[in-house]
Amino acid sequence: MFRLDGEVALITGSSRGIGRAIAKHMAEAGASVVVSGRGAEACEEVAQVITDAGGQALAHPCHIGRKDQVQAMCAAVKQHFGKIDHLVLNAATNPHMGPAHTISDEMFDKTFTTNLKSAYWFIQQCAGDMAERGHGTMTFLASIAGVMGNGAIGTYGLTKSANAHLAKNMAVEWGPKGIRSNSIAPGLIKTDFAEALWNNPTIAEATIAGTPLRRLGHPDDIAGIAVFLASRAGAFVNGQTIIADGGSTIADRLAGGH
Numbered sequence: 175m176f177r178l179d180g181e182v183a184l185i186t187g188s189s190r191g192i193g194r195a196i197a198k199h200m201a202e203a204g205a206s207v208v209v210s211g212r213g214a215e216a217c218e219e220v221a222q223v224i225t226d227a228g229g230q231a232l233a234h235p236c237h238i239g240r241k242d243q244v245q246a247m248c249a250a251v252k253q254h255f256g257k258i259d260h261l262v263l264n265a266a267t268n269p270h271m272g273p274a275h276t277i278s279d280e281m282f283d284k285t286f287t288t289n290l291k292s293a294y295w296f297i298q299q300c301a302g303d304m305a306e307r308g309h310g311t312m313t314f315l316a317s318i319a320g321v322m323g324n325g326a327i328g329t330y331g332l333t334k335s336a337n338a339h340l341a342k343n344m345a346v347e348w349g350p351k352g353i354r355s356n357s358i359a360p361g362l363i364k365t366d367f368a369e370a371l372w373n374n375p376t377i378a379e380a381t382i383a384g385t386p387l388r389r390l391g392h393p394d395d396i397a398g399i400a401v402f403l404a405s406r407a408g409a410f411v412n413g414q415t416i417i418a419d420g421g422s423t424i425a426d427r428l429a430g431g432h
Contacts, residue, residue, distance in 0.1 A: 175407040179204035182255045183404060184248075186238055186296075187265025189216035191365035192315065195393035196262055196400045201229030203401050205260070208251050210236045238265050238292040239284065248299035257307070258300050260404045263293050263337070264315040268330040271370065277329055289333035293340060301344075305351035311404045312348075314341045315396075316359040318419050334359070338415045345413030354412045356403050361419025363391040386421035 183200045187193040189211030197207045201224045209220045209231055217233035224231035232254055236247040251258055267288040270281045277285075293314060304310025319327050320334030337357055344355035362371055362381050371377050382388055399416055402408045417423055 176401060176405045177204050178260075178401070178405055181205045181259040181404070182208070182251070182257055183260040183262060184208040184210065184251055184258050184296075184300075185262040185264055186210050186236070186292075188262075189213060189220050191367055192360065192363060192393045192396045193262070193264040194220055195397035196264065197231070198224060199394070199397040199401050200260075200262075200404065201227070201231060203405065205404075206230040206232070206255055208247075208255075208258075209233045210238075210247065211265070212237055238295075239267075239288040241292075241295050244292060244295040245299060248296070252303070257303065259304070259310050261296055261300055261310075261312045262315070262400055262404075263296060263313070265292075266315065266330070266333070266367070268327055268367075270329055271326050273325060274328045282329060285329050285333055289330070290336050290340070293337065297344065301348055301353060304353050305348060308352035310348075310353045311408075312341070312344055312353065312355040313400055313403050314338065314355070314357040316341075316357040316415055318359050318361050318417060318423055321359055321417065321423055341415065342413045349412055354403070354408070356408075356411055356413065357415045358396060358399050358403070359415050359417045359419070360396050361385070361391050361417075361422050363393060363396065365393060381422065384422055384425050384427060385419070386425055389420065391418065391420060 183205045185197045188197040188209045201207045209217045214235040221231035221233035234247050236243045270277045314337040316338040317334035319331035324331045341355045341357040
């Protein structure tokens with residue numbers, strides 16, 4: 175039920191971190207995967223690792239904050255593989271750390287364009303074709319920063335909360351056509367993207383202490399969920415947000431743990 179043989183998955187931000195892990199595990203499940211990121215060399219390296227392991231991968235660099243590049247990549251993937259079955263919108267940016275009132279207009283626009291507006295561009299390019307086949311999934315990477323208030327990355331959290339709600343809207347709009355839409359909200363994961371957080375001893379120690387599993391997350395912790403949501407195993411899951419944070423959002427801060 176977890177196989178993706180014959181399927182094509184486009185994963186944004188898959189040259190590293192969570193996206194790379196998702197591409198690797200989707201390929202292991204039988205999917206042909208599109209490795210996308212800003213740098214061509216990094217994309218090629220990941221695609222080579224996948225093909226060397228017996229999988230199928232296409233490297234296609236793309237700046238998702240530019241509509242013309244999103245359109246060009248989707249067209250190239252359809253030409254190469256003939257279709258796109260699964261969209262995993264993982265790429266994101268967080269150019270501002272600190273209180274919301276200190277963010278510049280430029281950083282605000284960049285955050286919303288990259289993290290949210292680009293999702294609409296991908297939907298516009300892919301959902302119609304999925305609907306014609308009566309099959310497809312869209313998985314949006316949200317964050318617990320969009321579930322809880324945050325004084326350091328609040329604007330990023332706004333976009334991630336919007337990603338989770340976008341999954342609900344897409345589930346309603348496209349569910350009748352056989353397209354499922356969901357989101358994943360990771361906790362603090364040890365990636366390059368989140369290094370400013372987990373590499374800060376104060377933040378890391380407080381996060382681990384407040385997480386019932388008593389550890390930070392790893393990219394593979396999220397990748398399996400993405401495979402599940404794209405596969406037949408998740409066939410009746412639609413419009414949901416799966417929080418994968420080791421239990422930090424449900425932890426009893428007063429009682430602690432054993």
